[in-house]
Amino acid sequence: MTTVIRHLAVARAIAAKDLRAELRGRQAVTSTLFLAALTLLIFGFALGPDDARLAAAGPGLLWLAVILSGVLALGRLHQLEMEDGAFELLALYPVPRAAIYLGKALGGFAAMLALGALVLPLTVILYALDLAASLPGLVLVMGLGALGFAAIGTLYAGLTVRLRAREVLLPLLLLPVVAPLLLAAVSATANLLAGDPFGELSAWLQLLIGFDVAMLLAGGLTYGLALEE
């Protein structure tokens, strides 16, 4: 039991460190928030001005904005640490690798939630989505999607951070893997907004949960390999 507590303590310390650095102006995630908003705007130029078409595409555009800026955010969370030399130090700490992974993934999760919290209201405004009573459900879907993306994104960011081509390689690796997450999140979002007419919602939520669990496990088991090099 004490090992679990230890894992959590280490994870919390690492996540808190990331949060503090961000609040002190590290700009790993905050810059991507502007990018997410901008993405939503230019999607409107690309697909508009027909309101019906934009509203129909709304859930997809929402998640595209989250994921595309999320890739950048997760990459930068590792990159800036690497540039400071802190990443190498992280590997030297005599703590369980899974705990380090958990801490980094928590930080990534927080970043994704921040992106989601910005993108959701913006999408409602820009694409005239009718939230109705679906807000709690949307928050749940956003949380599950953010968690899964952060889980695998943190692992791949750690795996590619030492490579020169990491800015290209991270999205190249990440986007195919998260295709089912994207599919499920968009479908769940669309169903929630429509009032779940066919009762599909639970199936998509199960898929999201399954994805999250699988990726968290994979990350916890293999992140150590990315650290040691």
Next chain:
Amino acid sequence: MATRVLGIGALAAVAGATAFALFVVPADMNQGEGQRIMYVHVASAWLAYLSFGVTAAASVWWLVRHDPRADAVALAGAEVGVLFTAATIWAGMMWGRPVWGTYWQWEDPRLTTTALLLALYVGYLLIRRLTDEPAQRATRAAVVGIIAAIDIPIVHFSVVWWRGLHQGPTFISPDTILSPPAPGQFVAALLLMLGAFSLAWLWMMVNRYRLARLEWEGEESARRGRLPRLAAPVPEPRS
């Protein structure tokens, strides 16, 4: 050499299976001549997924044992796998064009899953290309290979649900509304093509494995040549 025999045998088998599929088996009564592409599509798909299973298993083997042979098997599986995945997609598109009127159909789960499979393993090959140190390369690739293998079943389910829930009753996939006039020959053509392709697959796997081993040995000796010699003999690195 035994592989030479294998190669010649594979070539003959593919030629024979192709001739059988194109000229002996009667055309399907529902789908017409276009249905014949299915033999290649199914055979390629089977070998594509087999290859990536091999890569995943070899990746685990590498992580556990750090045996360079494991890495060579993983690489062979990925490269040959990409080949057969591309063939599967191409055959799927060629089959689809006359039937659907388009080259692509988002509702076809096999097509979309296989396209993602291709993307996953191109990523695998790319991260290998961008890592110079052999052991590091093998480890990074192994992680990517295992994650990809975990992902594929999830992709499959998500795409099948995606299509199923959107109620496409009139959707035609290569496996539906078949009406072979000679079911025995239809099955035989399928098995013949599968067997012939499997022989070709085996030949390519063996030779790609050998090439990978040679490349690894070449890199290792190049590294050793660059390192300064020590006064005392050094024990052989764990292999």
Next chain:
Amino acid sequence: MIDFGAVGDLAFVVSAYGMILGGIGLYAFSLGRRLRRARHATSAAPPEPPADRPA
């Protein structure tokens, strides 16, 4: 369904087969060449440099 006509249909299928088998064959051929080149390279490799003993 698109009607290619009796001959056109089969011609399309044959050309599809040609493309796919051709692509696989191309890979197999280039694989053989890469392997041969690699074998020549290792057999022609210069012997290991003599050991330098530190003073």
